[in-house]
Amino acid sequence: MITIAQLAKKFKVENPKKLSEQDKKDPRLEGRFFHSVKDVSLKCDKGQVLGLLGPNGAGKTTTLRMLSTALKPDSGSIIIDDVDVVNQPIIARKKIGFLSGSTGLYGRLTGRENIQYFGRLNDMSESAINARIDEIADQLDMHTFLDRRSENFSTGMKQKTSIARAVVHSPDVVILDEPTTGLDIMAAKTVIDFIRDLKTKGIPVIFSTHHLDEVTELCDHISVIDHGLTTFDGSLSEFTALSPNLHEAFMLTLHRNQN
Known part of the structure; x- marks a missing residue:
C-alpha cells in the first residue's frame, strides 16, 4: 500500500x-x-x-x-x-521501481547491460539478474533487440528497456x-x-x-x-x-x- x-x-x-x-x-x-x-x-x-x-x-x-x-x-x-x-x-x-520520463539509457551499453547494471545496484546476484531479464524480456517482447547497443534503439525499445531496468529487482x-x-x-x-x-x-x-x-x-x-x-x-x-x-x-x- x-x-x-x-x-x-x-x-x-x-x-x-x-x-x-x-x-x-x-x-x-x-x-x-x-x-x-x-x-x-x-x-x-x-x-x-x-x-x-x-x-x-x-x-x-x-x-x-x-x-x-x-x-x-x-x-x-x-x-x-x-x-x-x-x-x-x-x-x-x-x-520502489521508478520510471522517469527524463532518465536516459547508457547508449554504449546494450539493453541487457543497462538492465544488469541496475540489478547490481540493487545487490542482486548475477544468476538472479539473468533469470529476471529473461522473464521481463518475454513479457515486454525484447529478445530481438536486448543485446544491441541502446544508442540505436527506437523510442519503443528505449521505453521497454527503461521499464525493465526499473523493475528488475522485483519492487x-x-x-x-x-x-x-x-x-x-x-x-x-x-x-x-x-x-x-x-x-x-x-x-x-x-x-x-x-x-x-x-x-x-x-x-x-x-x-x-x-x-x-x-x-x-x-x-x-x-x-x-x-x-x-x-x-x-x-x-x-x-x-x-x-x-
Missing part, C-alpha cells in the same frame, strides 16, 4: 525576470519561490492501479519524484507499507511517469499488458498519463492534480459518475480548483 498525505514541495526562483508570462501568472508563484506541489494526498492499495491525471505543469512529475525518493518533500508524508519514505529513503528505494510498488508517451500502438499495448500483469500479481502501480483510454482500461483509482493541489481522489466509478464523457469528467475536476 502507498499512502501520500499533504505533500508539498517548493523551488527557489533564481531569476524571476526569466520566467515566462504564464509562469508569472501561476498562483503557485509566491515571491521568490514556486510551489510546484502545495497539497497532494492519495492512496493506492495492493493490487490497484492508480492513474495520476493533470494538465502539463500541474505537479504530477514532482509528486512522483518525491514518491521515488529522487526529491525530498518540504512537508507531508509518504508511506509504503510500513516504511516512511521521507525518513528512510535508502530502505524505501529497494521497495513492491511501481511508479511510471507517462510510460506510453511517444510509443506506437503495438509498443503501447505491450506496456499496458505489462502493467496489467503487475496488477494481477498484487503490485500497486501509480502511473501518470494523458491518455484517458488507458485510464478506463487499467485503473481502479483516479487522482487529479491541478496547480499543485489534489482536486479529485476516488475510484474510477466515482470519476465516471461526474460525467460519462471522460474528458468532460476530467475538466470538471479542474474546475473544482477554480471555485
Whole structure:
C-alpha cells in the first residue's frame, strides 16, 4: 500500500525576470519561490492501479519524484507499507521501481547491460539478474533487440528497456511517469499488458498519463492534480459518475480548483 498525505514541495526562483508570462501568472508563484506541489494526498492499495491525471505543469512529475525518493518533500508524508519514505529513503528505494520520463539509457551499453547494471545496484546476484531479464524480456517482447547497443534503439525499445531496468529487482510498488508517451500502438499495448500483469500479481502501480483510454482500461483509482493541489481522489466509478464523457469528467475536476 502507498499512502501520500499533504505533500508539498517548493523551488527557489533564481531569476524571476526569466520566467515566462504564464509562469508569472501561476498562483503557485509566491515571491521568490514556486510551489510546484502545495497539497497532494492519495492512496493506492495492493493490487490497484492508480492513474495520476493533470494538465502539463500541474505537479504530477514532482509528486512522483518525491514518491521515488529522487526529491525530498518540504512537508507531508509518504508511506509504503510500513516504511516512511521521507525518513528512510535508502530502505524505501529497494521497495520502489521508478520510471522517469527524463532518465536516459547508457547508449554504449546494450539493453541487457543497462538492465544488469541496475540489478547490481540493487545487490542482486548475477544468476538472479539473468533469470529476471529473461522473464521481463518475454513479457515486454525484447529478445530481438536486448543485446544491441541502446544508442540505436527506437523510442519503443528505449521505453521497454527503461521499464525493465526499473523493475528488475522485483519492487513492491511501481511508479511510471507517462510510460506510453511517444510509443506506437503495438509498443503501447505491450506496456499496458505489462502493467496489467503487475496488477494481477498484487503490485500497486501509480502511473501518470494523458491518455484517458488507458485510464478506463487499467485503473481502479483516479487522482487529479491541478496547480499543485489534489482536486479529485476516488475510484474510477466515482470519476465516471461526474460525467460519462471522460474528458468532460476530467475538466470538471479542474474546475473544482477554480471555485
